[in-house]
Amino acid sequence: MSDRVTTVVMTRDRWPDLQVSLPHHEPPVVLVDNASADGTPQLVGRHHPDVEVLALTRNLAAPARNLGVEAARTPYVAFADDDSWWSPGALDRAADLLDAHPRLAVVHPRILVGPEERLDGLCAELARSPLPRLADLPGPPIAGFVACGVVVRRNAFLETGGFDAVVAFPGEEERVALDLLAGGWHLTYVEDVVAHHHPSPSRDPGGRRRARIARNHLLTALMRRPWPVVLREVGSVLGGRDLPAARGLLQAVRRSPRALAARRVVPGHVEDLLALLA
Incomplete structure (x- = not known):
């Protein structure tokens, strides 16, 4: 049992996936169930x-993870979905890095996908991050993460307000990453911290998911980016x-009042980093 890292798992109606993933998790583990209809809470118990x-x-989508973070009693939290888990020793390694680097808020692992364990495409991009290297970071600086496998500093995550109901899911990580950077925190990619992701066969159809990703990217821009950037994205x-993407734009328009109510533009140094990534 770790006294430094709690694994927070979010799920909904995916007991078959949890039967595979839960045995891989080391305690403590908090599972947040988004109002499953398949008896998941009872089966896990x-x-x-x-x-x-x-x-x-009721289904809170990604903000449900916030409740898991609040319930955690450790300084660090490892996120996992019902179809992902961590390699043995990965969380101890991540905790060591967070212990050693007080302004580090996110350790992003190398994610291996499927039974063939191919490298997640995003990880290849993160390893080549063009952001300026920092001498006191254990890996390349990054400006984003995926929540199916990442370790966060609990107090830094809560400082951002966690995942929000405006975006909900997917793409919920983008605004949190921007707020962490705005708060002076660092995010890094570390090759020797490893997670596994075996995407569930019950995932949303590709077109619907792509529309939601486009919607949430636009909503995040509306909440945090300067107006010229918002107009460029639209x-x-x-x-x-x-x-x-066009369907996502229409969906974003319907949610725009809530996004505008939460609008707080990130400082210039964060925009400078995003310009390097662009």
């Missing part, structure tokens, strides 16, 4: 009594021929 289950009465969608 029966087969994995050492897992703390937070059974929600123009990119309008000028393209991507039907899911």
Whole structure:
């Protein structure tokens, strides 16, 4: 049992995936169930009594993870989905790095996908991050992460307000990453911290998911980016021929009042980093 890292797992109606992933997790583990209809909370309680289950009465989407973070009693939290888990020793390694680097808020692992364990495409991009190297970081500086496998400093994550209901899911990580950078925190990619992701066969259809990703990227821009950037992002969608992205734009318009109410533009040094990535 770790006294430094709690694993927070988010799930909804995926007991078959949890049967595979939960045995890989080292305690303490908090499972947040988004109002499953398949009996997941009861099944987890029966087969994995050492897992703390937070059974929600409605689907909160990604913000449900916030409740798991609040319930954690360790300084660091490792996120996992019902179809992902951590390699043995990975969380101890991440905790050592967070102990050694007080302004480090996110340790992003090397994620191996599927039974063939191919490198996640995002990880290849993170390893080549063009952001200026910092002497006191254990890996390349980055400006984003994926929540199916990442270790965060609990107090830094809570400082951002956690995942929000405006975006909900997917793409919920982008605004949190921007707020961490704005708060002077660092994010880094570390090759020797390893997570595994075996994408569930019950994932949303590709077109619907792409529309939601486009919607949430635009909403995040509306909440945190300067107006010229927002207009550029909207123009990119309008000028393209991507039907899911166009649907995402319409969905973003409907949620725009809530995004505008939460608007707080990131400082210039964060925009400078994003310009390097662009």
